[in-house]
Amino acid sequence: MGFDMASQDGIKNVLEGLLAGIHADNEQLFDTVAATPVVKDAVGKVSEGDLDGFYFALLYPLSNMVDGLLERELPLSREAQFLFKHSTFVESHFRRLIEKFEGSACCADKSRTILAKLLRFFNTGAEVSFDYTQKYTYHLPTKVFTTHHEILGFFAALQSLLFGRGEPYVAALGAIYTRMAEAGSATGSTGLSDPSANAGNAALRSAAPAASSPDSNELALTSSVCADDGGKCGAGGYCDICPHRTDVKEPNTGRRPGRALRQSCKPTPQAGVND
Known part of the structure; x- marks a missing residue:
């Protein structure tokens, strides 16, 4: 090394x-x-x-x-590697939004359930889903992060955010706030457990990229996560990401620090992983 x-x-x-x-x-x-x-x-x-x-x-x-x-x-899943290394970062963002939209009760149980489902998806290809017919459902999200698409898109945005590219995160967050506000309008409520989220919703809508920017469908497929953003998404849903921190070199070898990540929108099943 x-x-x-x-x-x-x-x-x-x-x-x-x-x-x-x-x-x-x-x-x-x-x-x-x-x-x-x-x-x-x-x-x-x-x-x-x-x-x-x-x-x-x-x-x-x-x-x-x-x-x-x-x-x-975990040689076959960069996403699983990321989740293990940065689980507290990822979990805290899911938990905060669950707390905002569903209240603080069991928010940590729900966020941990989401991470467990994400890990299973990255390792086996089993899409994220929840069984709301089971006896105990306190650990399942009910308003936000209830679909595979929304969960995976937000995770991809968090990958970008950690490496300094905030635009996908702002777009994903804005889409969630907008959806929750629309759901609240349809039911006659705000859809928000935290009153401060109303102001945050308007701010995020104004800060989110214009309609020409990638929507949440694209966010789920493209995980551009480098501060220098030297990699561009190519065919097949892959992104080549340049190493971050290119201003200095690694001691002893003179190499640039960091590794170029290769993200895939479709995980490859890991052998020996149980359901």
Whole structure:
């Protein structure tokens, strides 16, 4: 991965220290690894105000280690890899909208159910659906994110957002607000659990791209997720995404950091995955 053996040993020591002190609070956890060379180097970069140095000293190798694990265990699904690595980010966005439109009761159960269904789809190809006839349905969304199309489109928009491309996210969010407002008008209610969402709805409609921009159908198929946006969607629903952070190079190798992601709108089933 472009790191010498000493650096690899240092990261190994950091991981062992972190895992050994996993139940400690933040500062106590830091104390368990503070004496390691890798962490000392990272502390020095913080003191120097060196953002890139800190990233390459600590965050970059740790992130690469996680990438390696996921690439080995989930080699056929980039989307599943993304979901595992950024599950808290993805879940928080789903949960916030569920809370806004359906209320706070069981919103975390609903968002976790959505992520589990998404993961199943990425690994097996089974589209997201919910059984509302079962005895307990407290964990199922009832107003927002009730369809495979809306869930997958919002997930694709979150991929874009994480890598600095906010337009698909604004468009997806605006479409959700508009749909909920229209549903509320049809039933004589606002369709919103949070009164502040009325103002947010109008703001998002005005900020959303014009009609000529990709609609939510396209959002579900195109996952352009790079801040530099060097990749353009090609035939077959694939996107080649250029590596982000092209202003600096990786230590020791001179390579540009990051990896070009290749996103597919249709997942390939993973062998050995149960329903």
